Amino acid sequence: MSGKVKLKRFGCVNCGSHFEVHPPDDLHTTASRIEKECEQSVKMDYECKSCGKINTIHWCRRSRYPDWYA
Numbered sequence: 001m002s003g004k005v006k007l008k009r010f011g012c013v014n015c016g017s018h019f020e021v022h023p024p025d026d027l028h029t030t031a032s033r034i035e036k037e038c039e040q041s042v043k044m045d046y047e048c049k050s051c052g053k054i055n056t057i058h059w060c061r062r063s064r065y066p067d068w069y070a
Helices: none
Strands: 008-011 018-021 028-032 041-047 054-061
Touching: 018 041, 028 041
Parallel strands: none
Antiparallel strands: 008 018, 028 054, 041 054
């Protein structure tokens, strides 16, 4: 592992300002606004620094790891 955290940028659903999100761990690395796109996900809320709106991002688990791995 290179030690660098992969940042992703999303736009606020209210004002469009961009904000950076970070994966919660090494298993959940794909970000989505739609929970149904993930079999297993971690829900995280991010507050927009411009308008204060809460933006929910779902971090999808990488499928190549079995359930017992963690």
